[in-house]
Amino acid sequence: MEKIKFYFKTFLLVELLKGLALTGRYLFARKITVQFPEEKTPQGYRFRGLHAQRRYANGEERCIGCKLCEAVCPALAIKIEVAEREDGTRRTTQYDIDLTKCIFCGFCEESCPVDAIVETRIFEYHGEKKGDLYYTKPMLLAVGDKHEAQIARDRADDAKYR
Amino acid sequence: MNFLDIVFYVFAAITVFAAMGVITSRNPVNAALFLVLAFCSSAGIWMLLEAEFLAIVLVLVYVGAVMVLFLFVVMMLDINLVRLREGFWRWFPFGAGIAGLMVFEMIYVLGARQTSDTVHAVTHGADYSNTKELGRLLYTDYVYPFELAAVLLLVAMVAAIALTLRRRAGLKTQSISEQVQVQAADRVRIVKQMSAEGTDSATRK
Amino acid sequence: MMMDLLLSFEQAGQNLLGAAWLPLWTLVKIVLIVAPIMGAVAYTTLAERWVIGWIQIRIGPNRVGYFGLLQPIADGLKLLMKEIIIPTGANKFLFILGPILALMPALAAWAVVPFNAEMVLSNVNAGLLYILAMASLGVYGIIIAGWASNSKYAFLGALRSAAQIVSYEIAMGFALVCVLMAAQSMNLGDIVNGQKGHYGALNWYFIPLFPMFIVYFISGVAEANRAPFDVAEGESEIVAGFHVEYSGMAFALFFLAEYANMILISFLTSIMFLGGWLSPVPFLPDSIVWMLAKAVFVLFLFLWFRATFPRYRYDQLMRLGWKVFIPLSIIWVVVVGAWMQTPLWVW
Numbered sequence: 001m002e003k004i005k006f007y008f009k010t011f012l013l014v015e016l017l018k019g020l021a022l023t024g025r026y027l028f029a030r031k032i033t034v035q036f037p038e039e040k041t042p043q044g045y046r047f048r049g050l051h052a053q054r055r056y057a058n059g060e061e062r063c064i065g066c067k068l069c070e071a072v073c074p075a076l077a078i079k080i081e082v083a084e085r086e087d088g089t090r091r092t093t094q095y096d097i098d099l100t101k102c103i104f105c106g107f108c109e110e111s112c113p114v115d116a117i118v119e120t121r122i123f124e125y126h127g128e129k130k131g132d133l134y135y136t137k138p139m140l141l142a143v144g145d146k147h148e149a150q151i152a153r154d155r156a157d158d159a160k161y162r
Numbered sequence: 163m164n165f166l167d168i169v170f171y172v173f174a175a176i177t178v179f180a181a182m183g184v185i186t187s188r189n190p191v192n193a194a195l196f197l198v199l200a201f202c203s204s205a206g207i208w209m210l211l212e213a214e215f216l217a218i219v220l221v222l223v224y225v226g227a228v229m230v231l232f233l234f235v236v237m238m239l240d241i242n243l244v245r246l247r248e249g250f251w252r253w254f255p256f257g258a259g260i261a262g263l264m265v266f267e268m269i270y271v272l273g274a275r276q277t278s279d280t281v282h283a284v285t286h287g288a289d290y291s292n293t294k295e296l297g298r299l300l301y302t303d304y305v306y307p308f309e310l311a312a313v314l315l316l317v318a319m320v321a322a323i324a325l326t327l328r329r330r331a332g333l334k335t336q337s338i339s340e341q342v343q344v345q346a347a348d349r350v351r352i353v354k355q356m357s358a359e360g361t362d363s364a365t366r367k
Numbered sequence: 368m369m370m371d372l373l374l375s376f377e378q379a380g381q382n383l384l385g386a387a388w389l390p391l392w393t394l395v396k397i398v399l400i401v402a403p404i405m406g407a408v409a410y411t412t413l414a415e416r417w418v419i420g421w422i423q424i425r426i427g428p429n430r431v432g433y434f435g436l437l438q439p440i441a442d443g444l445k446l447l448m449k450e451i452i453i454p455t456g457a458n459k460f461l462f463i464l465g466p467i468l469a470l471m472p473a474l475a476a477w478a479v480v481p482f483n484a485e486m487v488l489s490n491v492n493a494g495l496l497y498i499l500a501m502a503s504l505g506v507y508g509i510i511i512a513g514w515a516s517n518s519k520y521a522f523l524g525a526l527r528s529a530a531q532i533v534s535y536e537i538a539m540g541f542a543l544v545c546v547l548m549a550a551q552s553m554n555l556g557d558i559v560n561g562q563k564g565h566y567g568a569l570n571w572y573f574i575p576l577f578p579m580f581i582v583y584f585i586s587g588v589a590e591a592n593r594a595p596f597d598v599a600e601g602e603s604e605i606v607a608g609f610h611v612e613y614s615g616m617a618f619a620l621f622f623l624a625e626y627a628n629m630i631l632i633s634f635l636t637s638i639m640f641l642g643g644w645l646s647p648v649p650f651l652p653d654s655i656v657w658m659l660a661k662a663v664f665v666l667f668l669f670l671w672f673r674a675t676f677p678r679y680r681y682d683q684l685m686r687l688g689w690k691v692f693i694p695l696s697i698i699w700v701v702v703v704g705a706w707m708q709t710p711l712w713v714w
Contacts, residue, residue, distance in 0.1 A: 006345070013581075016676070023422045023675040033426040191514060195461075198507070218496040226503025230510065230533055234526065237514050291492045293553060338686045 469508025524608025541696035559643035
């Protein structure tokens with residue numbers, strides 16, 4: 001009896017029809033594609049995108065050139081040179097991030113004692129020629145200056161979980 | 163010289179050219195493809211004689227099936243041309259003798275028929291079905307020869323399979339019908355497993 | 368009205384050009400058939416991407432032109448611009464001939480396909496045989512391309528597809544034998560007219576020949592090398608099969624051939640089993656619209672199959688062809704033959 005039932009099922013292609021019915025249902029299902037430039041998926045405040053260097057409210061750059069980020073960076077994407085400024089403080093003369101090497105792990109941000117290097121929510125950036133994605137200190141500072149409000153808000157949101 | 167004559171000579175020229183190609187080309191694949199071309203153009207000539215059934219069956223059976231299998235084999239062969247050529251002169255008189263015999267036979271057969279301009283193929287109206295007539299003849303007047311030929315082919319087929327079928331001992335093969343008949347219940351057993359209290363990751367602190 | 372206009376137009380042409388008129392007029396008719404088919408092929412590719420996208424809960428192409436309607440044109444332009452690379456050691460002549468031979472039978476078969484009672488390029492009596500012959504020629508493009516490429520994967524793909532097409536052709540042929548027994552004619556127009564009756568869709572051949580309808584359609588899918596029978600391409604096993612080495616327009620020709628074959632099989636299925644241009648309900652008039660609607664439905668089945676079924680394993684595919692379809696279709700030929708001798712045959 002089982003065998004007869006099985007043969008009927010095989011010859012009437014029951015399983016194939018079941019499969020077709022399943023895909024047929026999905027034909028009319030609500031589509032989940034995000035139409036990217038017009039629609040975007042929501043981002044969290046821990047999003048790790050393009051890097052930025054921050055300043056204090058008085059305009060002084062935060063970075064003290066401790067090189068912790070350079071040391072922790074698993075992709076060796078950060079290069080730092082340090083010198084003493086006229087006022088006797090320790091400051092970086094060179095702070096470069098090669099974004100083509102960076103793996104956006106966020107360790108630099110975690111290691112920074114003064115919250116100088118941060119990762120922002122920006123992810124739609126590009127370079128048109130070789131070297132465009134090699135970010136130098138002024139470029140990082142410019143990103144920080146431009147998005148300081150957003151960066152500060154994200155840090156404040158995250159603070160209560162730290 | 164009307165349109166049909168031109169078409170005939172075009173097809174005839176292609177047939178002769180292709181037939182020459184079959185025996186002159188060095189690469190066996192090219193030779194087989196020339197043979198395909200020869201079949202196609204002779205199908206065209208048959209079509210001119212209103213033998214559309216035979217013409218299409220020629221394309222269907224010889225071009226579409228037989229030659230495909232031929233090509234199949236020829237393409238997989240690794241043919242050493244040098245070895246193929248040795249002994250050419252030794253066998254040449256034999257081949258030439260057979261060729262001469264065939265030419266003589268063809269002249270004898272074709273020369274016996276009256277082939278003057280007054281003899282033409284019988285023409286029929288547009289509603290005449292060559293296929294139907296052929297079928298009627300085959301299954302009435304010629305039913306015994308036809309069935310005999312069919313039996314002969316069947317015997318040849320069975321013999322060919324029987325001669326080439328070899329079963330080696332200890333050969334491991336897959337049984338596809340067994341594989342296909344497997345049902346989900348034969349392979350998968352779904353077990354209801356209760357998660358122990360306190361070890362669930364959601365409840366862990 | 369339309370017919371009268373056409374007839375008077377033909378008369379005028381005959382007077383003007385004499386003997387040259389017939390070939391010229393035939394050429395015009397060929398273009399009138401082939402051009403829409405090529406357009407249909409282009410938009411079938413778009414439809415395929417849409418349908419498969421929808422089934423995978425995506426949207427599908429919608430960027431080029433309104434709703435992505437210019438996508439096939441963009442694709443075509445891209446392929447036109449690309450370089451055709453001929454591999455070293457390839458047989459140049461056959462390498463170029465391959466794609467042409469693949470497309471040629473797919474288009475040549477349309478010569479005998481009727482679109483409605485009057486619209487057919489060549490109303491030959493052996494139409495069904497002609498279709499079978501053309502379908503069997505399609506394999507040459509693939510086998511020549513695979514061999515001429517001088518590449519292992521291409522050759523493997525060609526061998527696979529040649530064996531597959533030759534095997535499924537037999538089942539397809541027997542399915543069509545049932546149709547011609549039922550219709551008592553090999554003329555495609557007569558086959559459709561044989562399905563005429565007072566009960567609309569109930570008079571069509573897919574009811575008495577239902578197993579053959581299924582066998583024919585599945586063999587058609589296999590014949591067109593479409594999923595789930597696309598082992599000739601088998602991306603995951605042999606890269607892309609017989610057309611690995613092809614690029615640019617040469618590749619595009621294979622693509623066109625595949626889709627032209629799909630459309631051809633859709634039309635043939637609707638002619639043989641679904642009543643062609645006949646209306647499914649008695650109170651609506653017969654028209655070419657029905658024909659197109661049925662063909663589009665069958666074409667949709669092709670896409671639906673591709674989105675649903677995983678690829679057959681090659682040995683299982685051969686088993687299906689030789690051990691299931693061929694015996695089944697031979698049995699059904701006998702069944703139909705016996706059935707037609709009884710008064711129970713009402714079709």
